[in-house]
Structure formats: C-alpha cells, structure tokens
Amino acid sequence: MSGSTPGRLAGTFRGFPATFSAGGHHREACLVKPDLHIVGAGLTGLTAAIEAAERGWRVSVAEASSRPGGRGRTLAAPFRANAGPHAIYVDGSWWAWLERRGLTPPVAEAPRAAGLVRAGGRLGPWPDDPGRAIAALPAEAPAGESLRAWLLRHVEARTAEAIIGVAFIFTFDHDPGRLSAAFAQERLRRAFAGGVRYVIGGWSTLVGLLAERAAGLGAEIRTQARVPAPPAGPAILATSLATARQLTGDGSLTWPSARVATVDLGLRAGGGPDWFRVLDLDDRIYAARYSLADPSLAPPGHELVQISAACAPGERKADAERRVQHLLDQAWPGWRAAVRWRRSALRTHCTGAVDLPGTTWHDRPAVSRGHTLAVATDQSAAPGLLAEVGIAAAQLAVRHLEDRRVPAGLPSSGTRGVA
Template structure:
C-alpha cells in the first residue's frame, strides 16, 4: 500500500487526500491551523463570512468531481429579482448595462486573445480604449489584481468570459464554503485519511512515501527552502460588513472605473447573517504602493453609491488585506505551464492555486491536487487534466 503525506488541509489538500485514499493509498494529512479549510474557511455565526468573496464555478472539472461525491451540498439560488440588481459604476455613476463596446469582447465569436500581449493593448484594438478599460476592471472579480489590463490577454479573456457567462457559472454553497469543506473532511475520514490539526510541519518528512505540499506558495518556499517558488499574485483590501435591511440595495456592484467588487451575499443566502440584516463582502485590489486604507476608501465610495444610508444602518464591520493569497496571475508571455511545476523531485509534489495547472480560481488547486496524486502514485490514469482546459 502506498503511503502519502499531505501538508495543508485546504481545498487542494483535501482534494489530494480524498483522491489518494480512493486509489488505495494510506494518507496522513497535516494542518497547522486548528480547523481545516485554508482560505475556504467560513467564520462562525452570526456573520458567516468567507475570506474574501467566494463563489463555486460550475464550468470546471472540479464541479463534476464534487457533484459525483455529493460534496457540494445545498446551493443558495439567486432570486431573479436580486440578479437584476447588479450595478456597474462607469464614469462615476451607477448603471445597469456596460459600455456597448465591452459587449464586443464578450461575444463567443470574439477573437481568441494572444498570450504574449497585454489585455489592455489587445482589447483596445478589438473594441476601443473605453471598452477595454471597462472590461479589464470588470475582470477583477475573478483576478483580485490592481491592474488586470497589464496581464496576459489570453489569461484575462478566459476569466472575463467565465465571469460573464449567462446563465452564470457562479454558485454559492448554502452556509458558506465551510459546508463544502466539512463534507470533504467527512469523506476523507470515511476513507481512512488520518487528519492531524494543529500540526505544523517544519521539515519535509522522510521515509514515509511521497509528500504533497498543499500550502500557499510562500509557505511552500520556506518549507522546501526553494527560492524559485515564486509567482505573481494579487493584493486586495477586503471589507465585510452587515447593515440593517433596506429595500432597493444593490445585489452587487462592479467598478468599471477601477478594479473593485462588492456583493450582498445574503441576497442568495439568508443564513449568513441574523434576520433583518444583510451581509456585504467586497474586494478592492490595491497596488504595491497603496495601503489598505486606500482600498477601503474606494470600497466606501461604492457603498455610498449603492447602499443608501449604509453608515447609519451598520451593525458589524471587519477589514483585512489579502497579500499574495488570491491565486496566480500570468503576465504577458506566460501561461499556467510556466508556473512552479507540480513535481519538485525526490517524491515531493506541489498543489495549490499558484502552480502549473490550468483553470480559474479554485480549479487550479483542484487540477494541481489531482496531478500531484497521479504523479505520486505513478498512475497517470488518475490525471484529470484534459488538454481542452489548457
């Protein structure tokens, strides 16, 4: 029987542990925190916030994998009336529709964007400067980056299309992402995975079979002592707040004048806040020279536009900064294949959202986890990376 050690109990680590155990391996998982989940943790009641706005996209392979194992659980559907309350800030005011030129970039017949050109340059050639800037800023909902227009055109276009599909790909597990993590942990337990929390690993275990490091890239770099484990990511100011309910509040606000997004999560899931209150979560990407306060100030401006009287209605508030914890971003001339490789040699494998695997958001963690297990067990039939996702 193969023995595999998984370091990290987030989405990637649990995916790796379940996959390896299903293949017959004896798995031990170590998690430094007292609970599993990583960035997929959900805060305890009364305000069940995720670490930044979270949604589960149904267009990737992880959706089928989770669904087949009954790991998704009940979803919180967005009422049609609420969906109609999406607002876009453009030229300083709230609008219901995007600039006409931006729609040109969203058509299925739009030209496939190149890898080696930045998105703003390519999109400007396709639809003009105004539409290109608006599209770049809108894509921040799936990028968490302060300057999406400077990234690879192919990278941004894929995420823009996924984020604007109709019907929407984004779905919301009722009760937050913790419900998915709890189901994954239960399945891992039933498969015999040994899960040790409050178990910080300082050195790579030796003599206990392959090791899958499913941590942040920063943590993996320190653990493995490998300075090459770096890749660009985003830096984002996070704001969570609860306000007393008032009719007419927007469902979500996308800033087309600058990257930023606010969403009223209780629009689809009333269980996330006490009765009579609404839970709003937002992310405002900030540049390296900007402070969290700069991002929060921009978030408050969006709140002023879309949530009338929110300051007087405020019942709870929290702020944070996510630095290098928002997934990989690909600069012009690079793609997912150029990121740190899953196979690090000597029986050590990486999994997470900043390594060499395709997909959008959590799909990268999922695909890298399956690749790591496939390589660790020498069973390439386990590898779910289909070339159509490349």
C-alpha cells in the same frame, strides 16, 4: 503546522456537521503508519487526500489551524462570511469531480436583483455595450499580448477599459489590462457563461463534505499540527506557494499574484438598497450582498455584504478602505448607521496566480518537485479558474507520486474510488 492528538480528528469543528469527528473506521486507519503525508487541509489538501485514499494510500493530513478549510473557511453565525468574495463554477472540471463523488454542495444562483456599475464617478445600471462587446470577442486570445493591447484591436478604448474593469472580478489585479490576453479572455468567457454559483451556508459547507469524505476513506486529519519542513517520504505540500517556499527553501516557488483589501459588513436591512452586486470600474472594487442569494448567511433583518478592492503596489490598506467607503456612500446611503458587524483585511498571495504576457499556466512552478515531493497550490502549473487551479494541482500531485509508487506497466493496487 502543532499539535492535536495524533491518530484522530480533534473532536467536532465549529461550523461543520456533527458527524465530522473521529469514527471507528477513521481510528482504525490511524493505527497504520501513513505512506503519504499532506501538509495543509484546505480545499487542495482535502482533494489530494480523497484522490490518494481512493487509490489505496494511507494518508495523513497536517493542518496548522484549529480546523480544516484554509481560505475556504467560513465564520460561525451570526454573519457567516467567507474569506473574501467566493463563488464556485458549475461548468468546470472541479464541479464534475464533485458530482462523480456525490460531494456537490447546495448552491444558489445570483438573484435577479439589480446590478450596478460605477464608471466615470457615476453609479448606474449595467450598460449593454460592454456585455455585447465581450460576447463578440474572439474565443481565444494570444498569450504573448496584454489584455489591453489585444482589446484595443477589437473595441474602442472606452469599452476596452470597461472590460478590463470587469476582469477584476476574477483576477483581483489592480490593472487586469497588463495581464496576458489569453489568461484574461479564458476567464471572461467562463464568467459570462452562466456557471457562477454561491455555496449555501458558506464555503465551510463544501469543506465539511470534503473533510468527511477524506476521513471516511481512512485519512487522518490532524489540526493545530505545524510542520517545520517537508515530511520524509512521499509528501504533498498543499499550502500557499509562499509557505511551500519557506518549508522547502526553494526560491523558484514564486509566481505573480494580487493584493486585495477585503471589507465584510453585517448591516441592518431596513431601508437598504435593492442591488445584489456593485462593480466599480474606476477603482477596481467589487461588492456583493451575499445574504440576498443565501439568507442563512445573516440573521433575520440583516444583510451580509462582502467587498474586495484591488490594491496597487505600495497602496496601504487604509487607503483601499477609504475607496470602499466612498463607493458605499453612493451605493448604500446611510450604511454607516446600519453597521452591526465589520471585518477587514489586506490579503496577499490569496487570490491565485495571474499570468503576465508571454507566460501561461505551464510556466508556473511545477507540481512535481522530485521523486517523493509535490507542491500543489492555486499558483502551481495547473489549469483552471481561481480555486480550480489548486484542485487540478492536487490531482496532478497524486498522479505524480502514484507514478513513482507503482512500477511501470503494473496496475495500482487498492484503488477504490472514481476518476
């Protein structure tokens, strides 16, 4: 992860507040040799840096890219696109953690604009039946049974497949019906509980808040700093699970995840449709006009639409993009002539863990990897939904190293944060 000048932040990062630069307090902290190294300055790594600095650790964070954020980075204007569809849940432990520290970003709720569903090849308004069926499902489901098998014991087959299609939104899997019923049902409950919000200005807003707090607590954040192996001494690898596997050579650092094609479009708004989001139950596609929730994401008179399409094993990016185009032809007639900017990608191992029947988050790769090493990712053995997993893993990683830093029975020294 290769090199800006050690001991300071590399200037102000584009897309971050102007105050996010090397300050006197931060520079003084860098004169002292760090006693905790964190690899990766995404949301997980920055959370670990804050947690550790609050407990009195002298922290150094190495980030391979030119600025912090990882998959939480947002493009600069004019179209401020996140790395695929993003939402934050205000009913979870991560939001509570942010609130206690005064780090909650400004957020918006989903607009009341229409939501459309494509099922059986036809596009129409969201039907009432799946929503009522989801609300009537038992609160808990078995981990040892697939979502499809469990649903078929409670609803008729057509409704079951509709619910499985909905589950794509928070699993990104090409067939959520194959996943653990417990895994999927926990996420169904959260998704329909009303806690979904959208970060104003894109997720770099939140990244900036976390990075500023970490630096303010004395953490050194080095960008363009590529690390070829785990640092000596106490260290947290807050990377993807695949990168942690490469750095450590530990083949057990693996867990199922999804493949998804993303298509981002900057469109001229004139004559466009009035929907906020479209869910394609047939082809496992989710599209949202994020600029309708947050107009700052696109220039005046334009819209930012971000789309994700599940990719089956072996499916090519081009094939997934054709499915997206077919959906847009129905949902936004004439969209091609309105395109002013576009971006597409095939994202692998970027959507968090998925648990298959017979497994739970406890079975994923452990955060603790020895006396002085921890691995914190969104596929680690930690609870939560999507990005919350990496945040919980970061907290577990710091506690793991703290337990080995302080002799049993003695209080930690230097703690200056909140729980």
